[in-house]
Amino acid sequence: MNFRSTCRACSSLFRIRMAEGLQYRASAISGVFVSVFWGLIECVLFTVFYTYSDNGAWNNNGLALSQTISYVWLAQGLFVLQTMSIDSEIMSKINNGDVGVELCRPLNLYTHWFVKSSAGKLGTSWLRSLATILTGFLMPAGYALGAPASVLGFACFLLSAVMAFVLCSSFAMFVTAIRLNITWGDGPTYMLLLFSGILSGTYLPLRLWPDFMQTFLYLQPFGGFADIPVQLYVGSLTPSAALPAIGLQFFWSAVFIASGRTIMDHKLKSIIVQGG
Amino acid sequence: MKRRMIAEGKIYYKYLQMHLLSGMEYKGWWLMLIQVLVVVISDPIATVLLFSRFGNIGEWTVAHIILVYALAVASFGLAESLCRGFDYFPWQMLRSGDFDRLLLRPRSLFVQVAASRFHLHRLVRPVTGICAAGWALSELGVSLTPGKIAILAMALAGGCIMYCGVFVLTSGLAFFTIKGLDWIYLLTNASYQITRCPEPYMPRALKSMFSFVLPMLFISFYPAATVCGWGYPQWLGYLSLPAGAAFLCFSLLVWRFGVRHYKSTGS
Numbered sequence: 001m002n003f004r005s006t007c008r009a010c011s012s013l014f015r016i017r018m019a020e021g022l023q024y025r026a027s028a029i030s031g032v033f034v035s036v037f038w039g040l041i042e043c044v045l046f047t048v049f050y051t052y053s054d055n056g057a058w059n060n061n062g063l064a065l066s067q068t069i070s071y072v073w074l075a076q077g078l079f080v081l082q083t084m085s086i087d088s089e090i091m092s093k094i095n096n097g098d099v100g101v102e103l104c105r106p107l108n109l110y111t112h113w114f115v116k117s118s119a120g121k122l123g124t125s126w127l128r129s130l131a132t133i134l135t136g137f138l139m140p141a142g143y144a145l146g147a148p149a150s151v152l153g154f155a156c157f158l159l160s161a162v163m164a165f166v167l168c169s170s171f172a173m174f175v176t177a178i179r180l181n182i183t184w185g186d187g188p189t190y191m192l193l194l195f196s197g198i199l200s201g202t203y204l205p206l207r208l209w210p211d212f213m214q215t216f217l218y219l220q221p222f223g224g225f226a227d228i229p230v231q232l233y234v235g236s237l238t239p240s241a242a243l244p245a246i247g248l249q250f251f252w253s254a255v256f257i258a259s260g261r262t263i264m265d266h267k268l269k270s271i272i273v274q275g276g
Numbered sequence: 277m278k279r280r281m282i283a284e285g286k287i288y289y290k291y292l293q294m295h296l297l298s299g300m301e302y303k304g305w306w307l308m309l310i311q312v313l314v315v316v317i318s319d320p321i322a323t324v325l326l327f328s329r330f331g332n333i334g335e336w337t338v339a340h341i342i343l344v345y346a347l348a349v350a351s352f353g354l355a356e357s358l359c360r361g362f363d364y365f366p367w368q369m370l371r372s373g374d375f376d377r378l379l380l381r382p383r384s385l386f387v388q389v390a391a392s393r394f395h396l397h398r399l400v401r402p403v404t405g406i407c408a409a410g411w412a413l414s415e416l417g418v419s420l421t422p423g424k425i426a427i428l429a430m431a432l433a434g435g436c437i438m439y440c441g442v443f444v445l446t447s448g449l450a451f452f453t454i455k456g457l458d459w460i461y462l463l464t465n466a467s468y469q470i471t472r473c474p475e476p477y478m479p480r481a482l483k484s485m486f487s488f489v490l491p492m493l494f495i496s497f498y499p500a501a502t503v504c505g506w507g508y509p510q511w512l513g514y515l516s517l518p519a520g521a522a523f524l525c526f527s528l529l530v531w532r533f534g535v536r537h538y539k540s541t542g543s
Binding site: 054 | 302310311314321326331334470472478482
């Protein structure tokens with residue numbers, strides 16, 4: 001099978017899933033509601049800590065309050081990329097044995113699912129993240145998302161955000177490949193998704209974690225989901241540090257794609273189709 | 277009436293047993309327990325890390341926050357364990373049309389839906405929540421008398437009822453919306469995040485929303501304040517049960533209205 005027809009198939013898959021996602025506008029709107037509300041709670045919490053706590057003024061972490069608030073909004077915007085579960089359509093295919101049907105298609109299963117799940121992720125979420133970030137701009141002064149630190153920083157942010165999407169998709173596929181081993185159930189996949197969520201910085205900006213963990217937090221793969229792009233935006237990572245940071249995102253994407261493919265190929269050799 | 281209640285109770289128990297056994301067929305089922313343990317540890321870790329970075333807020337220490345937070349999380353976990361079916365209902369049962377089948381059975385709808393799912397690992401959350409509350413109480417130097425234990429137990433029960441109400445409410449509304457229920461996270465996972473903020477510093481709008489719309493403060497903060505004596509009126513601590521029950525009653529009305537207006541979806 002040649003490269004061109006694969007590309008054509010992928011682009012139509014992408015279009016179908018996007019259109020499907022856009023049908024549920026109510027879902028996207030209520031999603032924005034949740035993100036904004038969550039963002040507000042976080043803003044209140046950080047404001048309380050920065051203003052009233054014992055060492056709020058000199059906590060020496062490289063993030064000022066206004067930067068932290070921008071961080072919260074952008075992280076909420078990027079959060080939707082990290083789905084906390086495997087694409088539901090693929091999941092049900094694994095569970096009810098439709099993997100067998102999928103294998104009959106003249107398309108590499110990994111590529112097929114990669115496109116499908118990443119398109120599914122993008123389908124509703126680009127609207128949701130844009131709306132969340134816009135609302136962040138419109139918030140009253142103390143709680144508003146600030147302007148980017150510099151023009152160059154903003155460009156790096158955009159580049160890094162695109163890379164974050166690739167990284168999230170490849171990680172989701174890595175988890176899906178593990179889930180193909182149906183006898184293990186959901187436990188391992190949930191745990192992986194959970195760890196990735198915590199370490200991505202959307203729970204708490206990674207800069208606010210203890211100092212001795214900073215090197216680890218920078219090098220681990222999940223910071224690339226949200227922390228690296230957002231830090232480039234708020235300026236706690238300077239544009240000169242952008243290249244290695246984006247390189248790190250690229251490196252981890254490659255690792256996840258390679259290992260996801262290997263696990264999947266290995267698993268498909270001995271797959272037992274469940275159900276009928 | 278009484279006999280019927282017992283019969284429904286038995287069915288509920290049978291359902292739970294069935295789910296438990298089917299879940300344990302998976303080789304990795306025990307990993308779920310570790311997974312929830314990780315959730316439970318990681319949830320408050322953001323707060324703990326914040327305190328370690330910023331220090332105390334006035335007289336508010338980690339233990340104060342953890343106590344209020346643990347009460348909220350434990351009651352959420354209890355409701356999640358007992359009423360899990362309602363949580364899944366809009367997504368799975370309603371959209372697939374499986375709900376039609378339940379309507380045909382001569383049994384209580386409530387029990388059938390509530391018990392349509394059960395995960396053992398959900399119980400980890402209330403258990404760790406209660407342990408964390410115990411740790412916080414000992415850290416604060418509060419000695420437990422039977423009266424105080426009763427207040428805390430009532431807070432848990434009231435919270436559990438309130439969160440069951442949240443699940444029932446969303447299921448009831450799902451009859452009209454079918455999809456697009458992401459806002460439910462406002463009332464579940466987002467709602468107990470609010471307890472991370474010390475009450476005296478909470479903006480008034482949030483405070484009134486979480487005491488009168490969703491009686492969140494009544495099931496976590498006020499009981500804790502009464503038990504530890506933080507200078508709030510004593511009687512506020514006893515309101516957890518009535519507040520939770522009121523919320524559940526309201527949700528049941530919505531649910532019944534929804535069932536009456538149900539038109540089948542799916543095949």
